Amino acid sequence: MTDCKLIIAGLGGQGVVFLSRLIAQAALIAGDDFITYESHGMAMRGGSVSSQVKIGKHYSPLIGHNTADILLVLAPGEYARNRHFLKPGGTALVNSDILLENLAPENIVDATTLAVNQNLPKAVNLVFSGWASEHPAFPFNFSQMQQAAEMMAATPAIKTANLKALEVGRSKILQIR
Amino acid sequence: MRQVMLGNEAVARGLLENGCTFTYAYPGTPSSEILPAFLKQAKSENIAVHGHWSVNEKIALESAFTASITGMRSAAIMKQVGLNVAADAFLSSAYLGVTGGFVVVSTDDPGPNSSQTEQDSRMFAMLAKVPVFDPATPEEAAKFTGLALKLSEELELPVLLRPTATLCHARQNLNLNKISPSQRKPEFIRQPQRWAATPKNRFAQHQALNQKLLKLAADPRFDFSRSTDPDKPQTPYAIIASGCAWSLTADLLNDLPENQAEQFTLYKVDLPYPLHRGARNHLLDKYEKIMVIEESMPVIEYQIGNQERVCGRTDGTIPDAGALTPEIIAAALDSFRKKLPLKLLNDITLPPGKRPSLCPGCPHRSSFFALKKALPKGIYAGDIGCYTLGINLGALDTCLCMGASITQAGSFYQTFAKSGEPIPPIAAIIGDSTFFHSGIPALVNARWEGSRFVLLLLDNSTTAMTGNQPTPAAGTRADGTQGPGLALETLIKGCGIDKITVVDPYDQEKMITTLKEAQTYTTSAEGGIAVVIARRGCLMIAAERRLLPNLKVTIAETECTGCGYCTKAFECPALVSYDADGEKRVMIDPITCTGCGQCVVTCPQEAIKLG
């Protein structure tokens, strides 16, 4: 049984909620219980937003300071705003085009450029998660994320685009290795 | 069957699993997803139901109540401040009682994150003398919705369900029960002494209501002293909690080191009002000190009513404002155990986050820009919706509650006029949905009183803030069927307003001249209220996006001086500042830019160019 607490942060419109649902879907595929929390309403108008995902037996979706296992950040500016949630020894993975203070370069990917170069400007979140799912700390493997992305696609065209975006992200990390 | 559901979808599921066929709602965060989920699930299971976006919460509650007194199970759904709007009907319905199960769902927003207050609907239930359930998880939300419908029918009383935002927007895999269609037929039994009770009968009804509540406070189903493991040895400390405050505390106790956790016993209250008397007495006998953890007001704490032995929100063990977080509860547990005052660790200072702003290309931004140009020294009385964000643009001065913009504009006018002082330009800014909600009586009143101001009606043909629910103007209903439309112009004319102009806010020049004309009209001898309808659809709607002019807009790096006027006065998220060799410049982000071209006129250097 996986027990993992994740925080997903970014700006409204970046697909933070979608990413939390994708991970929840992966948990479902893996047979794990979970509870997540999504921001709605005013904050969605481009402001700072975050989703919380708790995998395992939990009642509340809220995650306390210094307790998150993983921090997934879609906008560089949101890293500093959410770092305090990470437990000592936890893993932060950040989408950024610049290096960040207190973060090893291998924990940073420029998913936005990758996505734009592949003509997938709306799928930055999926490119990012394809990359993140290859990290040893990530609670699900790439194929579980693939299945989740397939299940969440409303049309065959979206499905193809989702899978392509995941693959773009993953190939980035495989190249480095 | 197990399925992933949002807390709000689980509430909808609970309604359907328990034969609720009539659901009325007014959208508002965090409640907005319930009605669409109700209709969607009913459709996919082929069950005939009726669900409708009412024009406001009062109408939603009255509609659902009426369905219920024909014996049908029904629900009224709103956010906590919506219950204020529906208060008259809500309190009265408690005296009259119901026949079919009737649940009022009022979602709370501790924090607050998307509301004007962080009031506690459970407190409202107490005021109305209506029983209230406080679910702790999405799974429980579905279950308690069903319990609420059944209890309502059993006691012939309205029952409130109070989920908080954390639960509404929590997603969980949960167990579903079967949905079976209701076989009931409506039957209205005429009983005017009940349904149209006079004050004398109302007194008798009040006494009967009190009897029902007394009975419920002794109902063994809600004896929360049995909500914990009976074999657990006596602990020094007891905690009583309900709803999301309970789930937070339960998770936290699970994470505590065992030698600390074993000092606490956590009791869970499902029905915070009326609080079970026996359980209360039992726990007071059993424990020296009890801490109550609840959101957001001390509803359980007041009912226990022993200030010496009970702590929580009333004595500062838990802060009396703001949403509960794991940190606050951890600190409260600590202070409770050590009998020390609460010490919150405020050691984290966060860099400021990005504030929300209107979407790129949003027509409201253009309206606000024109308003500032046309009435630069004006008082801008604002209202509730996406356009409350006009505050970022310096184009909104007040925001009291739904529909207040028109009343406030009128009252500003009267205050200056009746004091014999010069009257500044005054504008009321209201969206189309808010105008339908509660702006109409305000407009009738303002005209009657003889007030004069510019009413800028931002008509984007939708309820945008809460997820684009339809409005009566187009006539499309919650279930997608088409009703008769109602043109805003006709409605406003019917309120006795003669000066009405419709403008496309993207035509900024015309917007400015129209607003200036409107202002002149308010000061002319035969003038009065002038209405300017700024009409262009919300860009969250795909069909409206297709109407965008698709312009190519760029900023010439050599001409931009980096003054920042465009980012400040226009604040389009697609206008981004960057650093060009040590100098500030602004560029247009090609991914988020919608090509509306509206920023072009803002640049004093004319550095923003088309093509």
Ligand code: SF4
């Ligand atoms: S584009 Fe114009 S308004 Fe914006 S910063 Fe540059 S000079 Fe100023």
Ligand code: SF4
């Ligand atoms: S054209 Fe200008 S105002 Fe319109 S979306 Fe692009 S940057 Fe924003």
